Amino acid sequence: MDSIALLLAATLNAGTVLAFAALGLLINERSGIVNLGAEGMMLVAAIAGFAVGVGTGNDWLAFAAGAAAGALLAAAFGVLVIYLNTNQYATGLALSLFGSGFSAFIGIQYTQQKLPERPHFAIPGLADIPLVGPALFRQHPMVYIAIALTVALAWFLYRSRAGLVLRAVGESPESAHALGYPVRRIRLIAVMVGGALCGVSGAYISVVYTPLWVEGMVAGKGWIALALTTFATWRPARVLLGAYLFGGVTMLQFFLQSEGVQVPSQFLTMLPYLATIVVLVLISRNKAFIRINMPASIGKPFFPGS
């Protein structure tokens, strides 16, 4: 039973990584822009967060550094895509390629470094309940913040005026423009917020999830997060559930290994990637379903006066 509790705890932890990134990309895509640079932003944020973590020993400063790094890179992407009208896919790819090179370049001096020891967080009282305590209530505070963020984002999108404007920009930038909304500025802000949340996710990876720096350590989580927004049909609550589901798949390999399952470890490592493909196929199979939920202008440039 203890191993089940551990698996659950690990699932929440792994899911939180994906949740932050995918919620960020959700905001980003709701404005009509796809940023394929998630992986690159997360890598640069991971090293930025790790460097600050090593220097200060403070997780929150590390997350802030990751968020700043993510937002900065996203801003560069946003200016190119939104104001210079470059191809969204190609520009996102450029960001991913640049991010993996740049993070490796900066990170080389941090490869052997360790983060200082920090106290573990536990919710007083609840953490002492047998089984449930270790599974749910001894997580890093960011795990709970991810849940709160999901609720806040759902409220923002469907209950606030600003959320309505954001959705309008994503559905029909021409109409939003005609009504006088600054479409391009709104898109740039959405892209930067998306980058900041990808940055938090990247920093969470290098500071909490696997507290060290290794070249390319994001290992495709940025791409899985991109796929997650589609699985979740661009809804915050479904993004969170999907993130936990994939967190579970990622953790399943370690669980199966500890249970002594006789499968070469490489096949277990493949699981999250294969699962991404399988779920993507299952969801995309129904074209109409995707089209109804997808922000209508996604991937299409909007250039007033062209």
Place this chain on the structure above:
Amino acid sequence: MLKLEARPEQSRLMSIGSPLLALLITVVVGAILFVLLGKDPVRGLSMFFVEPLKSVYALTELAVKATPLMLIALGLAVCFRSNVWNIGAEGQYVLGAIFASGVAMTADKSTGGWIVIAVLAAAIVGGMLWAAIAALLRDRFNANEILVSLMLVYVADQLLSYLVYGPWKDPAGYNFPQTITFLKATQMPKLFSGFRVNGGVIVALLAVAVFWVLLFRTYAGFQLQVGGLAPAAARYAGFSSRKALWTALLLSGGMAGLAGGLEIAGPLGQLTPYVPAGYGFAAIIVAYVGRLHPVGIVFSSILMSMFYIGGELAQSRLGLPKSLTGVFQGLLLFALLACDTLIYYRIRWQAARPASVKAVAIPSEHKVA
């Protein structure tokens, strides 16, 4: 304020000038980077742009690295021109290397040189199969080929790792994760003795000619390009978008596989976990910098090869991390995409209009309606 104004037609000058301008920007940013790192920028840049051209040996090494980049980029150019987003060439390259190794391992002392052809054919099949998964899932289930082809890169890496740590490990290899060194019969003939460069370069240059003909002198190439530029027009003309999808993915997968096979039958000579060298991703940049044109790709693959060699030299001679290559590659693509804007738009200086003019333009009764 500065304003972009759409050009009536694409600027031909800028479509050639843009990569050069992007290279200039990359060089300037690179020089600044060297200064920030406390290195002599002239010496730093010479590692990338002078040293790789300095001797006959350096030039042959340049050709060795340009070969896989050229082959993969040719396939990707067809893909991107037909608006199919295969970004998993790295995985297709790995599968090509795996399939090639599978054949190369069957060789024994009596095997003739003909086996090279089988090795390369297997590599092409391997790359095509991997790309076909993305094509099938897109075609049958509408699954996004960007994400599927990319996920398959990670799967391919794990498959490679399984093989070299498991069933294909050289029993006499001191437990290193690598296969046996393949016999000489399985290797591409060298062009000159004493240099690593082999017949792969000839294959790549032939492929350039074949792709030029395919793109610009055949009906199939025309159909692909129309499908990419104007999907509605292609549909109206009765060009099948499914056929375009399959053609683009199989072609690019086959080319990436061939590149992987040539590495096995040449510079590498055995399968190791270090087969994936990022060529599949760098080739995306090569394709764009080469304007998705076969002849342009020859030049851009040489440029990207200089980046690879420059990164290695910067590591060995200046003590800088090799990943500098990746930084320069990313910067170049970023700069290129920004400069490409100038093909379609010109920059105009425009005095800011007073905001009130816009507000008055809409009579109030119309707002209510």
